[in-house]
Amino acid sequence: MSIRLEHIAQISSGMARDAYLSIRALNIELARIPDLVSNPTVGALRMQFWRDSVTRTLAGTPPKEPVAILLHTALKSLHERYPGSSTNTIKVWLMKVINAREQYMNDQPYPNMDALETYAENTYSTLSYLTFAALPLHSMAADHLASHLGKASGIVAVLRGLPLRAFPPPPNLHSNNAGFVEALGGSAGGRQGTVILPLDIMAECGVKEEEVFRLGADAPGLKDAVFKVATRANDHLITAREMLKNIKQGNDAGHDFEYDGHEGHQYTDSSPRTNSQFGDVERGFGVLMSALPARLWLEKLEKFDFDVFKPQMLTADWKLPFKAYSVFSRKVI
Numbered sequence: 001m002s003i004r005l006e007h008i009a010q011i012s013s014g015m016a017r018d019a020y021l022s023i024r025a026l027n028i029e030l031a032r033i034p035d036l037v038s039n040p041t042v043g044a045l046r047m048q049f050w051r052d053s054v055t056r057t058l059a060g061t062p063p064k065e066p067v068a069i070l071l072h073t074a075l076k077s078l079h080e081r082y083p084g085s086s087t088n089t090i091k092v093w094l095m096k097v098i099n100a101r102e103q104y105m106n107d108q109p110y111p112n113m114d115a116l117e118t119y120a121e122n123t124y125s126t127l128s129y130l131t132f133a134a135l136p137l138h139s140m141a142a143d144h145l146a147s148h149l150g151k152a153s154g155i156v157a158v159l160r161g162l163p164l165r166a167f168p169p170p171p172n173l174h175s176n177n178a179g180f181v182e183a184l185g186g187s188a189g190g191r192q193g194t195v196i197l198p199l200d201i202m203a204e205c206g207v208k209e210e211e212v213f214r215l216g217a218d219a220p221g222l223k224d225a226v227f228k229v230a231t232r233a234n235d236h237l238i239t240a241r242e243m244l245k246n247i248k249q250g251n252d253a254g255h256d257f258e259y260d261g262h263e264g265h266q267y268t269d270s271s272p273r274t275n276s277q278f279g280d281v282e283r284g285f286g287v288l289m290s291a292l293p294a295r296l297w298l299e300k301l302e303k304f305d306f307d308v309f310k311p312q313m314l315t316a317d318w319k320l321p322f323k324a325y326s327v328f329s330r331k332v333i
Helices: 005-011 014-036 042-056 066-081 087-101 113-134 140-160 162-166 178-183 199-205 211-219 220-247 278-285 283-303 319-329
Strands: none
Touching: 014 042, 014 066, 014 087, 014 113, 014 278, 042 087, 066 113, 087 113, 113 140, 113 220, 113 283, 140 178, 140 220, 140 278, 140 283, 162 211, 211 220, 211 278, 220 278, 220 283, 278 283, 283 319
């Protein structure tokens, strides 16, 4: 279950719509690379292609590639609206997303929950920072919310992908992309399965990879491990809700932003922190709504006793557009 890009794009600021779509499309292209190649060297070359494409696009000479052209259009619009605006931070964040995707491109296990959170921060949270930069919106309150919501979304994405990573589907040999996959180093036999839960959680719950391959959802300790990982994602959602409640009341977020002072997160004394915090959040709320599918998926996961292999976990929620409208109208998470 995922919210469609056009739903978010329609409620995001029109000025940032091209940026939102290009950034998310780039993320999808990066996420697809492991499915297209089985040779790590070829995968690394594809990642380098995107690094070079980003560099050329930010320099004003995008390659003839749809994502790069759309991103160039968005950046051109930003410069026209705000002459002299710098794209240095945008480049840093784009490279951070590419590097994080490459680090775990070959299903390298997360050593612990902190590593999984870092991955989520460097991908899903950073996608929101990038979209804010295209508005432009430079707000500690918005960034802080995006950090927690992005971590929740990233953790949920890993949980949702667990069945597909453990039991990769056979390649579609009838697809028009079959030859393209092989040309990129793809394997006609598909990838070997892997369990992508954090290793410390697997050890704590007694989960063994070979038992997951043999028993699936009935593997000892698997549901407990999924519960622990899902709880961390839900904790971030709860924290974001409390923050939003405080900000609506004109109060401080309630705790410090751990990335305050990091590159791209320097906030001057003149930057709005309290008086107009909710105004900033309202302006960027369409971007924050990308966490809605994560919340709904976690609710469904609890309903099915933390069994990620349940077929119902793969079905879409036909009420999602209505729920998205309600959330956007009420400005709740």
